[in-house]
Amino acid sequence: MNTLPEWLNPGPDETRFKEMLSPDSRWSIEQLAAESKAMTLRRFGRTMTLYAPLYLSNHCPSGCAYCGFASDRTTPRRRLEHDELHKELEAMKQLGISDILLLTGERTKAADFDYLLRSVEIAASHMQRVSIEVFPMSIAEYRDLAIAGCTGITIYQETYDRKRYAELHRWGPKKDFLARLDTPSRALEGGIKTIGLGVLLGLADPMEDALMLYRHLRHLGKTWWRAGLSVSFPRMRPQTGGYQPPFAVSDHQLARMIFAFRIALPDVELVLSTRESPAFRDGMAGLAITRMSIASRTTVGGYNEPQNNDTGQFDVNDDRTAEAFCEALKQKQIEPVFKNWEHAYNGPATADPAGTPS
């Protein structure tokens, strides 16, 4: 298959979303913020679920131009051994973290499926919720991971612009645009319950990417109506290699985009990471965002060792402690939530071609 799936074609229901995204919109940013705030309060209450990333390995055979872990970078390579993983998880628990996202690069001998599977088992024995942001896998592999305790995957398409995608993914398995595009469906077929999508803002036209991302979410929501869906809004950060994004996204543009997603897709969880500044994160809490990372380290073994931005995947922008961040949320009458909610799901995210909840 070398053609784009039909669901990426323009749909009849996207006019309003496009209008909200546009800087020439008839809706001011204040109007969008007010509507978004009301919808967030109605659907999610005054809560913020919190998670932290845990880097298992920074080995990677791919050559993504924008990443500090690309195989041509001089970044020292390291894999967290499983006895070290126990210690890392304990260090995270001391910070109050019980919801984690395990990360690796693309599949390598150092960090292959068996290594990942055992890592998920160990993490699930310590934490309440375990998700992964790793390499694309087969349905059978996702099934094994779900049994081991993995409930969610995050897989960013990075950009839906195929030409830009081909330029940016210089070599390695991630070059395969269509295989990556199909990954969320394979994960759901294998029994994974939640899917996180996103584009790396700065790589291509942000308005076009936001629209394609919207179509992807709509497609998954219709096909897998029981799946928990989330969307993240990562903006390019300084990283080893020094790639300069050609499509810089301003705070104003990003805020408009976040509000548009909240209003168009009221049930979808919206995520903001420590890539963003404390001021922007605090501003978005309560207006649209319902899930945030805290106390993040982007190096392998970063919770037992100080963060070294020279060896991380990217520089962290909000380096407040978990306590300081929770205090800032409480100042806004928002309750930080560390516990997971997967028990609300009592089965796989069954595909339903008719797209209708029973």
Ligand code: SF4
């Ligand atoms: S973005 Fe992922 S696949 Fe690409 S170089 Fe970085 S770690 Fe590897």
